[in-house]
Amino acid sequence: MSVLSVRDLSVVYGGPRPTHAVRGVSLELDRGEVLGIAGESGCGKSTLAYALTRLLRPPASVTGGEIVFRAGDGEEVDVLALRGEELRRFRWRRIAMVFQSAMNALNPVISVRRQLADVLATHEPGMSRRAREERCGELLDLVGIDRARLSSYPHELSGGMRQRVLIAMAMALNPDVVVLDEPTTALDVVVQREILQEIDRLRAMFGFAVVFITHDLSLLLEISDRLAVMYGGRIVESGTARDLMAAPAHPYTVGLLGSFPSLRGERRVLHGIPGSPPDLSLVEPGCSFAPRCPYAFDACGEVTPAPLPVGATTAACLQHDRTLRPAGPDPGLAARRFTAEDAGGLRPSRPPGDPEPGGHQTGVRDHGGART
Ligand SMILES: Nc1ncnc2c1ncn2[C@@H]1O[C@H](COP(=O)(O)OP(=O)(O)OP(=O)(O)O)[C@@H](O)[C@H]1O
Numbered sequence: 001m002s003v004l005s006v007r008d009l010s011v012v013y014g015g016p017r018p019t020h021a022v023r024g025v026s027l028e029l030d031r032g033e034v035l036g037i038a039g040e041s042g043c044g045k046s047t048l049a050y051a052l053t054r055l056l057r058p059p060a061s062v063t064g065g066e067i068v069f070r071a072g073d074g075e076e077v078d079v080l081a082l083r084g085e086e087l088r089r090f091r092w093r094r095i096a097m098v099f100q101s102a103m104n105a106l107n108p109v110i111s112v113r114r115q116l117a118d119v120l121a122t123h124e125p126g127m128s129r130r131a132r133e134e135r136c137g138e139l140l141d142l143v144g145i146d147r148a149r150l151s152s153y154p155h156e157l158s159g160g161m162r163q164r165v166l167i168a169m170a171m172a173l174n175p176d177v178v179v180l181d182e183p184t185t186a187l188d189v190v191v192q193r194e195i196l197q198e199i200d201r202l203r204a205m206f207g208f209a210v211v212f213i214t215h216d217l218s219l220l221l222e223i224s225d226r227l228a229v230m231y232g233g234r235i236v237e238s239g240t241a242r243d244l245m246a247a248p249a250h251p252y253t254v255g256l257l258g259s260f261p262s263l264r265g266e267r268r269v270l271h272g273i274p275g276s277p278p279d280l281s282l283v284e285p286g287c288s289f290a291p292r293c294p295y296a297f298d299a300c301g302e303v304t305p306a307p308l309p310v311g312a313t314t315a316a317c318l319q320h321d322r323t324l325r326p327a328g329p330d331p332g333l334a335a336r337r338f339t340a341e342d343a344g345g346l347r348p349s350r351p352p353g354d355p356e357p358g359g360h361q362t363g364v365r366d367h368g369g370a371r372t
Pocket residue numbers: 013019021039040041042043044045046047048059215280
């Protein structure tokens with residue numbers, strides 16, 4: 001049973017030339033899984049993240065669709081209908097977010113202690129001062145920062161430490177879902193790897209599901225159970241990392257997979273994706289990737305492709321629409337394959353919703369962070 005179901009979600013930034021940043025996105029997030037969202041800059045990834053966490057601010061507004069959150073006991077919450085106190089209680093407790101820039105997300109003139117304590121004071125008003133102090137220390141322990149750092153201010157911490165503080169903050173209320181928007185982009189690769197291991201360790205420990213957003217496809221292939229590839233505000237293909245590599249069905253996925261260097265695989269020619277991303281202020285029929293697509297045919301400029309099951313993945317591409325292409329997809333597209341080595345290795349597959357060994361431990365939940 002999924003913890004989050006998104007159906008046909010659309011988000012528009014209003015203005016003289018409205019930007020249709022998210023266009024009819026549907027996705028399912030299973031309990032405990034890592035769903036990676038990949039795509040070039042400007043394709044709508046962050047906007048989708050903000051919509052999931054109900055953190056969109058004007059001029060952005062949700063213009064259609066629904067988001068349903070399912071608690072462990074089966075209770076369903078219509079996320080877009082939440083208002084006022086209900087919304088405040090839902091956010092952070094059910095879905096927490098780790099933002100792109102730790103420096104902007106943390107208040108530079110407030111100590112780490114107070115920033116962590118504020119989250120607890122707001123959401124757990126019954127918690128005593130002493131329990132709050134203990135819990136703040138415990139949260140820093142969890143992310144591998146010395147408790148003495150509670151008195152530090154964000155500018156006194158390294159970039160990696162600030163990102164860890166944000167992760168600690170997201171963990172404060174034991175959420176079911178954590179949305180991470182480019183959490184490691186600003187960090188060097190060694191710190192990036194440490195932070196990713198930290199996130200994976202915490203996920204295995206507490207069993208929360210992760211929506212991980214980044215333009216770094218090789219990173220996503222390594223850490224995600226499933227991936228959704230976004231282009232022009234839409235999800236154009238989704239599937240497990242393994243299946244997407246073994247038989248990518250959307251030409252944009254092929255382009256993305258072919259455009260990053262392999263760490264351990266054979267040397268190969270890298271192919272960028274010629275052309276530029278679509279103007280999201282335009283709403284036109286047809287596939288928005290068609291102007292850049294080497295496999296586009298006449299119908300691609302006229303018919304907006306709907307997601308279809310193609311082999312083990314789901315792709316929104318007319319190449320696989322048998323009413324338009326009775327003979328099947330272009331052999332060139334059908335032949336494209338990538339190996340795990342191309343991506344520098346993939347994580348071992350496991351059934352969705354089945355956290356790794358050690359999952360669902362309750363250590364932190366016992367200390368004042370218990371769900372109501
Ligand atoms: N506050 C805003 N007002 C108007 N348009 C916006 C605003 N924020 C984002 N957009 C537009 O919405 C579209 C999607 O942006 P978004 O930031 O969601 O993409 P992204 O894939 O997360 O990119 P990046 O990786 O660069 O953050 C872009 O065309 C962007 O210019």
